[in-house]
Amino acid sequence: MRKIFLFTLFALSFTFHATGQENEVNDMQSLKGLSLDIGSGIYGMKMRDELFSPLIYRGFSFAVPQLKLQWRGKKIQLFSNLITRLGILDQNVKSDWIRTPEILYGWNSDVGFLYNVKQWKPGKRNLWLGLNTTLKWDILMNSRMGNSALNYNFILGSSILGRLEFPFGWKAKDLSILNVIHLHRKSRRLLLAWQLEYPLAGLLVRPSFDGIMYPAFDNPDNGSFWDEENINGYILNPLYIRSQTELSYILKNRNRLKITYHWNYFHVKKYDLSDTFISYGLLFSFVFAF
């Protein structure tokens, strides 16, 4: 057993020495250029739409998948993002009776840019500000309710983005064990970033006061989603706020492993009846650098 342990340590040290000769990523220059972020994850959800129900609905959804194409320069970041989600929700009332959960599906796509307005030290902390255009659609199918009642919110709008980046890492010292085994440990580079989004102006489409769309009562002359009654313009109304906190681990070949924590908030109020939707989730992704 002791022999096996020593052999393993020896083998490991050999491996570490072998990789130790490669170039290390040593600054944020490696993030520049075109990259494709492919990820997936799970979101928790919580919502209450008082126009139709006083109940709180909770559930989860899967991001299937997230795609983000990004170009990053010294002063500018351009990006395009698409997330499709599919999940289920159930009400907060406990019951012994069988009931079917709600089905939620939605997607949001973003196109935007960020400008580096402040760099405290070269390759260190960065503050970016930018604009984002969002196309977001959440659809909730209430299968329990006879004629398949349907609830939805659709947003086409622009928003302001703030992004704080905090690259960090450590340079590891080589490790020597009993002067026999020499472990060469790599320096690690990581990027912690927090991005916050606040709406500027756009269009919000929601069910009108009488509600939901009725597939059973649909008719050819009914404008459904796009009726004037359902479309509301907004300017500087905080009806949605999105926060994302990213931790990226930069690999030697400029690719990155990334964990993103999303927190999304949606809130509208009309006639003293509010609709609030919160989702929060972890996305795991791999970023291919081209």
Place this chain on the structure above:
Amino acid sequence: MRVIQFILLSGIFFFSSCSKLLIKDEKESTATQNFESLWKTADIHYSYFEEKNIDWDAQKGFYGQYVYDGMPDDKLFEVLANMLNVLRDGHVNLIAPFNVSRYPIGAYSPENFNYRLLKDNYIGWDYEITGGLAHTKLYRDGVYIAYLRYPSFSNMLSKADLNYVFGKMKHTKGMIIDLRSNGGGVVSNVYTLGSYLADKERKVYTMYDKTGPGHHDFGRVVEVKIAPSDTLNYTQNVMILTNRTCFSATSFFCTAMKAFPHVLLVGDTTGGGMGAPGYFELPNGWTYRMSVTKTLAADGSNYEMGVPPDIPVVMNPEHESAGIDDIMETAINEILNYKK
């Protein structure tokens, strides 16, 4: 450096923990809360208070006295259902896991429909069934009369179905469409079937959507028209047979057909149901629905309480015992005596 770390960590903490603050969880609901929720939602959403002359505030006082916290669920259900039945609307239901309340539309009218009698003495047992339609031809006084039985607007109608049926019926002297006891279904079938009976495009009814909490708050207006089908159009005399349990989509169809001069309604007044239902929930998880739109006929008439027939006929029980369907007979005679 430390400031930035602090901001980052505070942000992460804030955005991961404040969902509980933004949507507050509530404890188990009480009977009083459920009663209040139902009354208020009906008050701001129900669309026919004025037409039915209902004093909804008075109902709160009357039914509220029977509600107390801790009362059994079935007793609460009974009180809430009774309050909803004041609305006299078949589109109003309270749905608890153990029961469904409903307004008894047909309870105070004769059935006016006997399918067994119809099959034995009029249409036979070998009629065809195409899609959702049963159909055959009746032979009377040397002429053929088309007979279509449509038992539910939930049975979807395709153009292929209707092309086949109306293709077979195009040389008949007239058509009977038997909608008796058709409780409604999918309104898009109204337009599909209606287009095969349309002589030209006509406005058939107007829908008004509730757009605010007041009893008068109706905003969006949708004028519904039916245009002739691009394949076949039946413009001979058409008799639509109705009874009191014709409801919802069937009443929409009957209202629409009143705009076409070659189509007549024969039988009893329908059960109404001209408001599209919206669905809501109580704090205890029960579901309920109620009319949240209203519909007026092309001439402005309100048929929420039922579409009246052009030729009122009630089946005589003695005739029924003798195998005669008075509504059918009236429709057949109308077609035979019809001259263009």
